[in-house]
Amino acid sequence: MNIQTTTPKQQVDAEVLIVGTGFSGLGLAVILEREGNRDYLMLERGQDVGGTWRDNHYPGAGCDVFSHLYSYSFRPNPNWSRTYSKQPEILKYLQDTAEDEGIYPKVRFGTTVTRAEWIEAEDLWQVETTTGTYRARALVSATGHLSDLAMPDIEGLDSFTGKMMHSSQWDHDYDYTGKRVGIIGTGASSIQIAPEIAPDVSHLTVFQRTAPYIVPRRDAPYSEAQKGMFARFPEMLQDFRKELFWGNESRFPQRLQIPAFLAQIEEMSRGHLEDQVADPALREKLTPPYSVGCKRILISNDYYPAIQRENVTLETTGIDRIDETGVVLTDGTHVALDMLILATGFEATELPIAEVIHGKTGRLSDQWQDGGQAYACTTVHGYPNFFMMLGPNTGLGAGSMIYMVETQIEYIRGALQYLFEGDKVIEPDREAQAAYVKSIHDRAERTVWIAGGCQSWYLHPRSGKLTAIWPDYMSQFRKENGTFATKGYMVRDATVPA
Amino acid sequence: MAFTSDVVDGEITHDGLTIRTYDSAPHRRGEDTIVLLHGTSGSAQSTYWALFPMLADGRRVVAFDFVDTDGATADTYADQARAVIAALCDGPVHLTGCSFGAVIAAHLAGTTPEIVKSLTLIAGWIKTDIHQHLRYDVWFKLHEEKSAAMPGFMVMTAFSHAFLTMRLPGEVDALVAKIGDGSDRYAKMVFNRTVDITDAVANITAPTLVIGCTQDQMVPIYHSKLLFGAIENARFAEVPSGHAVAHERPSHLLMLIRDFIDEPERDAPGTVHAPIHA
Ligand SMILES: Cc1cc2nc3c(=O)[nH]c(=O)nc-3n(C[C@H](O)[C@H](O)[C@H](O)COP(=O)(O)OP(=O)(O)OC[C@H]3O[C@@H](n4cnc5c(N)ncnc54)[C@H](O)[C@@H]3O)c2cc1C
Numbered sequence: 001m002n003i004q005t006t007t008p009k010q011q012v013d014a015e016v017l018i019v020g021t022g023f024s025g026l027g028l029a030v031i032l033e034r035e036g037n038r039d040y041l042m043l044e045r046g047q048d049v050g051g052t053w054r055d056n057h058y059p060g061a062g063c064d065v066f067s068h069l070y071s072y073s074f075r076p077n078p079n080w081s082r083t084y085s086k087q088p089e090i091l092k093y094l095q096d097t098a099e100d101e102g103i104y105p106k107v108r109f110g111t112t113v114t115r116a117e118w119i120e121a122e123d124l125w126q127v128e129t130t131t132g133t134y135r136a137r138a139l140v141s142a143t144g145h146l147s148d149l150a151m152p153d154i155e156g157l158d159s160f161t162g163k164m165m166h167s168s169q170w171d172h173d174y175d176y177t178g179k180r181v182g183i184i185g186t187g188a189s190s191i192q193i194a195p196e197i198a199p200d201v202s203h204l205t206v207f208q209r210t211a212p213y214i215v216p217r218r219d220a221p222y223s224e225a226q227k228g229m230f231a232r233f234p235e236m237l238q239d240f241r242k243e244l245f246w247g248n249e250s251r252f253p254q255r256l257q258i259p260a261f262l263a264q265i266e267e268m269s270r271g272h273l274e275d276q277v278a279d280p281a282l283r284e285k286l287t288p289p290y291s292v293g294c295k296r297i298l299i300s301n302d303y304y305p306a307i308q309r310e311n312v313t314l315e316t317t318g319i320d321r322i323d324e325t326g327v328v329l330t331d332g333t334h335v336a337l338d339m340l341i342l343a344t345g346f347e348a349t350e351l352p353i354a355e356v357i358h359g360k361t362g363r364l365s366d367q368w369q370d371g372g373q374a375y376a377c378t379t380v381h382g383y384p385n386f387f388m389m390l391g392p393n394t395g396l397g398a399g400s401m402i403y404m405v406e407t408q409i410e411y412i413r414g415a416l417q418y419l420f421e422g423d424k425v426i427e428p429d430r431e432a433q434a435a436y437v438k439s440i441h442d443r444a445e446r447t448v449w450i451a452g453g454c455q456s457w458y459l460h461p462r463s464g465k466l467t468a469i470w471p472d473y474m475s476q477f478r479k480e481n482g483t484f485a486t487k488g489y490m491v492r493d494a495t496v497p498a
Numbered sequence: 499m500a501f502t503s504d505v506v507d508g509e510i511t512h513d514g515l516t517i518r519t520y521d522s523a524p525h526r527r528g529e530d531t532i533v534l535l536h537g538t539s540g541s542a543q544s545t546y547w548a549l550f551p552m553l554a555d556g557r558r559v560v561a562f563d564f565v566d567t568d569g570a571t572a573d574t575y576a577d578q579a580r581a582v583i584a585a586l587c588d589g590p591v592h593l594t595g596c597s598f599g600a601v602i603a604a605h606l607a608g609t610t611p612e613i614v615k616s617l618t619l620i621a622g623w624i625k626t627d628i629h630q631h632l633r634y635d636v637w638f639k640l641h642e643e644k645s646a647a648m649p650g651f652m653v654m655t656a657f658s659h660a661f662l663t664m665r666l667p668g669e670v671d672a673l674v675a676k677i678g679d680g681s682d683r684y685a686k687m688v689f690n691r692t693v694d695i696t697d698a699v700a701n702i703t704a705p706t707l708v709i710g711c712t713q714d715q716m717v718p719i720y721h722s723k724l725l726f727g728a729i730e731n732a733r734f735a736e737v738p739s740g741h742a743v744a745h746e747r748p749s750h751l752l753m754l755i756r757d758f759i760d761e762p763e764r765d766a767p768g769t770v771h772a773p774i775h776a
Contacts, residue, residue, distance in 0.1 A: 073776065218666065238776075239738060243660050245776035249749035250548070258551040259499055403776065446555070475753045477775070 015420055017127055019113050019353070021103075022051020022401060024044045024389035025142030026094060027072055028409045038416055041136070042103070043129055045112035049098045051144050053091040056189070058170040060196030064188060064299055067246040067401045068237065072097070076237050078230035082221045106132075113143075118384055123425055123494045125385070133205040134201060137494070138385040138419060140412060143353040145390045145468065146346040148177035150228040150457075152184055155321040160340055162325070167343040178202050179338040182327055183391040184319070186212055191298050193308035198337030204312045205335050207319055210295070210454075211288045213269045214284065217299040244400075245474075251398040252473050254293045255447045265292050276304035285316050293397060294452035348468045351391065351458045352431035360382035368392075371460035371467035373437045375488055376481040378411055385419060386426040388411045393440050394477075395458065395468045397449075403474050407482045414484030423494045432488035444471040501543070501550045510562075512581035515669070515675055518542075519562040519582055522554035530615065532592045533761065534561040535579055535599030535745070538690060540682040546598055548748035554756065560586050564602075566685035572695055576606040583613055590615035592759045593704075596744055597621050597717065598686050601693050604725070607706075608698030616762040617706040621714055621741055623721035624728060625694045633716065634691050641680055641687075649674045658713035658740035699728045705762035706732040709743070709754060716741040733758070735771040 016032070018025045021044040030153070032038040048054050049492060063070045067080040067090070072128060075097055094308050098104050115128040116139055125139040149166045157164075163174050167189040176197055182205045183190055183396065191214070198204050230237040253261040269292065277283050287297075288302070307314050318330040326337040351372065354364040361367060361382035372392030374380050389412070394404050419426060444450050444466040449458050452467060458468040500507075501520060523529075532553055536545035542561035553559045559561045562582045564575055579602060583591055593614050595603030600622025607614045623630075633655065640648045653662075653674050657769055662670055680687075706729050710722025719736065726734040735754050739746040753774070765771075 069776070218664075218665065239660070242738060242774070243664065246747050246750050247664065248537045250747065252749065253548070253552055253555075256551075256554075256555055258502060260501075260547045261549065263499065473749060473753070475749070479757075 003103045012124055012135045013139060014039050014134070014136050016138045016140060016416060017125065018042045018136055018140045018142055019116075019127075020044065020051060020142035020144060020389075021046075021049040021098070021107055022053070022142065022144050023072075023354045024144070024405045024408070025140070026098060026103060027402075027405050028140060028142065028389070028412060029076070029103045029106060030072070030097060031409050031413055032416075033101055033103060033106075035413070038420065040106060041134065042107040043111045043113055043127070043134065044107050044109050044388070045130075047109050048095065049107065049128040050091045051089055051238065052146060053094060054080075055168045056085050056170075057091075057172075058189065058193050060165045060192035061189075062192060063090060065248075065400045066244045068241050069248075070402055071419060072240065072402060073238070073406060076103075076230075076234060076241070078234075078237055079227050080222060084217065085220045092304040113353070113356060115356050115358065118360060118386070120360060120384075121495075123384075138387070138416060139357075140387045140389065141353050141357065141391070142389040143351070145348055145351065145395060148347045148352045150345050150347050152342060152344045154184075154319055157322050159324055160326075160337075162337055163339040165218070165339075165341060167341060168346070174339070176201050176339055179340045180326075180336060181205070181341065182335060182337040183341040183343055185343035185345065186210070186297060187343060187345055188298055189345070190341075191300050191303040193341060193343060194312070195300070195302035198312050199308050200307045202311065204309075205315050205327075205337070206304075206312065207315050208285070208309065209318070210290070211286050212295060213265075213288050213292050213297045214272060214303060215265070215268050215297060215299050216272050219301070245403065248399040254399050255449070257291065257293075257448050257451065262292060265297070269297070274495075276301075277308065279308075282308070282314070285314060290454035291448050291452035293448045295456045295458075297398070318405055345457060348395070348457045354423075357383065357386070359386065362495050370463035371465045373433065373467075375433040375436050376411065377440075377470070377477070378408055378426045379415075379426075379433075379489075380483065381428050381430045381433045385426045386427075387415065392437075392467050393470050396470060396474065399474050404470070404477060407478045409484055411484050418484060418486070424491050425494050426486070426489045426491050428488055429490050436488070439466060440471060444469075447471045499543075499547075502554060504525060505550075505554070506754075508586075510582060510585045514580055515565045515567070515578070515771055517562050517578055517582060519551070519560065519586060521586060522550070522557075522559040524586075526558045526584070528594060529558050530589075530590050530759075531558045531560055531587045532594060532755075533579070533583060533587065534559065535593070535595035535603050536561065536564065537597035537599050538683045538686040540686075544682075545599065545744050549744055549751055552748055552752045554745040556756075557759075559610045560591075569703060570685070570689055572602060572605040572689075572693070572698070573609070575602045575689075577610065579603070579606055580610060580613065586603075592616045592618070592762075594618040594755060595620065595622060597741065598690060600689075601695060604702065605631070605695045607704050608695070610702050611701070614704040616759055617702065617704045618709065618758060619706065619722070619725055620751065621707045621711050621717050621722065621743060622708075623693065623717050624696055624699050624724055626691055627721075629718065630716075631691065634687065637680070637687060641684065644679070648680050649677045652677050652680060656714045656740055656742040658711075658738070658746060660713065660738065661742075663747045696728075699725065700731045702729045703731060705767075707754065707758040708732050708734050708760075709751065710734070710736050710739040711741060711743045712736055714739075714741045714743075731767045733767070733771065735768045736773070 035170045067085040127134045181201045184207045186208045320330045328336045357364040359382040374392045460467045541563045600619040607617045708726045710719040
């Protein structure tokens with residue numbers, strides 16, 4: 001055996017640590033696993049893979065993007081049961097992926113990352129977790145943009161003595177049958193939950209602050225013939241996927257507020273409301289007060305009908321506070337409840353993982369006081385060999401997040417190959433990052449999210465900047481951020497050979 | 499409806515005709531300009547309602563409505579385009595044509611190469627063939643008979659199976675209701691029967707992008723492949739759509755055109771684009 005006396009090999013647990021096993025982390029792992037060149041480990045605070053789809057199992061939970069598009073292009077599934085699959089089927093898809101691709105043995109479950117620090121002297125990331133310390137040359141954060149829930153800031157929230165749950169922490173042991181139930185929020189989760197539980201509860205009150213735009217849901221089961229065709233002609237499935245992709249891509253001009261595109265979507269949502277709601281007063285309440293597309297456009301065929309059930313009330317009077325037994329409205333009315341559902345979304349603008357990541361220039365969340373910033377939407381100056389999936393400016397108004405995820409997978413795969421084949425340390429140049437981020441914010445100016453005049457979770461609360469959304473076509477994201485190149489990076493040799 | 503709030507509508511006179519023009523950014527006149535030649539359906543608006551504003555997000559775009567005249571030829575239509583270019587543009591332009599507009603654009607590029615910086619031909623053709631004649635015969639018959647079947651026939655032949663089967667029944671009905679009885683395209687249909695721009699196409703030297711549509715039932719993709727075969731300095735891209743590609747996949751066209759115009763000679767002549775992966 002060749003004993004090295006001068007520079008002892010530093011102990012690392014893996015070349016790469018990936019934090020998170022949702023669509024992002026798992027997808028990256030599959031590609032690295034198939035490639036077979038990288039030594040990686042995954043850290044996951046939950047007890048299984050799936051992320052979003054492990055946590056969001058509320059009644060009616062499902063995706064809002066066609067399943068054939070909302071899945072990996074490199075793991076097509078000819079057997080999706082319907083246009084928009086429900087949570088159990090999506091979770092199963094991710095679990096099967098992890099199983100078939102041999103990912104499970106690489107994951108340390110029940111392991112929450114509490115601090116990750118770049119050790120410059122050793123050129124490695126040291127990651128503290130609830131189950132111990134891990135060291136690696138490169139760190140990938142795949143912790144999700146919608147994985148940490150947001151609680152509403154309402155006085156007395158904690159005083160409620162009935163059953164209270166956030167949509168992403170559904171307690172299936174609680175039986176809501178015959179109960180008086182309230183739901184706060186009218187976003188994507190709420191409009192899936194309300195129609196599902198309405199028939200069983202004694203009364204449902206939907207507390208609405210701002211009405212969403214809703215368009216028809218084109219949802220149907222796939223026939224056995226279609227599934228068989230997709231299985232036997234994989235290219236038919238890929239063609240279908242492309243059809244869906246370009247359909248979404250052609251919705252982006254709505255966000256540029258191009259009149260012909262706006263007219264189409266406005267007509268579609270108005271037509272849907274008029275088809276489903278006859279009462280003019282209720283229509284009025286359900287008509288959004290902002291430009292279409294400024295907040296997420298929702299798709300549902302059963303929400304408006306649910307709202308019109310005998311046992312459902314759409315409450316548009318504001319909430320003043322919550323007390324032991326229910327909700328007190330700003331007009332003083334008390335709504336007595338047995339159960340309160342908080343469908344109030346997630347921390348999308350200030351990603352909690354940034355609190356625990358420490359690079360050369362300190363804590364990432366301190367760098368990101370005015371909102372997240374990253375070069376190529378993936379790497380950060382001051383944070384060598386660090387990659388972030390679904391970080392700043394990667395969200396979409398219309399489209400599948402998997403397209404963004406796959407774009408980043410290819411970028412990170414290329415970067416890791418470069419790092420490990422040449423023993424390099426890389427970080428984006430400060431100026432290159434600033435210029436890139438500026439180009440994003442310049443583009444954002446012409447979009448509805450900035451120009452449309454509404455507050456949304458897409459905007460950073462302090463700076464007002466659009467940090468959650470990619471303000472251009474998805475194809476443009478892939479063109480700019482889909483292939484790693486050293487341009488814009490400071491590159492040096494690793495001082496300690498890996 | 500205006501393409502965008504900034505578009506300036508105008509008029510030029512040419513050979514005693516008044517031609518309506520649309521300019522996304524007159525103040526950027528000195529810059530590279532994309533000039534759009536519309537299809538058989540009659541107006542810049544009807545072909546480019548989507549693509550014009552999408553391209554205008556970043557670049558100067560000029561379009562106009564062709565005026566039909568008795569006995570019009572490829573050259574008389576091309577003359578209208580030349581007049582618009584002379585009136586509104588300073589240097590050579592990025593010329594883009596779709597369907598009938600692609601025929602005129604190809605003719606123009608082959609006969610006046612000096613005003614063309616790049617050429618994009620979407621669902622165009624060189625010479626009308628017997629398959630097209632069969633469809634024209636049906637079309638003219640329906641037209642003569644003022645047949646109620648005309649709108650449905652036009653929608654069925656214009657759009658792809660994939661596109662139509664993704665719509666709700668009411669949306670397909672709306673497409674049929676909107677397409678009209680065809681009288682707006684009669685004059686160009688007469689012209690379309692007679693197309694033969696073989697000689698002009700042989701003289702095209704501008705960097706060219708030929709875009710053919712996989713499921714095109716009106717101008718089968720064979721014709722785009724012929725154009726690609728005929729034009730030495732051409733690249734080829736295929737879009738899985740019907741002839742109405744500008745309605746079905748405007749964003750796909752946008753990506754192809756933006757990319758091409760950014761650097762027309764980037765891909766070597768003869769390059770066939772790989773399909774875009776979603
Ligand atoms: C209800 C709902 C419906 C949605 N529907 C759609 C849709 O239809 N189409 C679409 O495109 N997008 C949809 N989204 C967005 C969705 O979040 C993304 O599509 C995608 O699932 C994100 O995957 P991810 O792997 O990046 O993050 P996640 O799925 O959130 O996974 C992140 C993982 O990281 C783990 N983690 C986080 N912090 C730590 C830590 N400190 N230590 C260890 N582990 C950690 C989490 O436990 C989790 O497993 C939906 C989101 C929600 C909430």
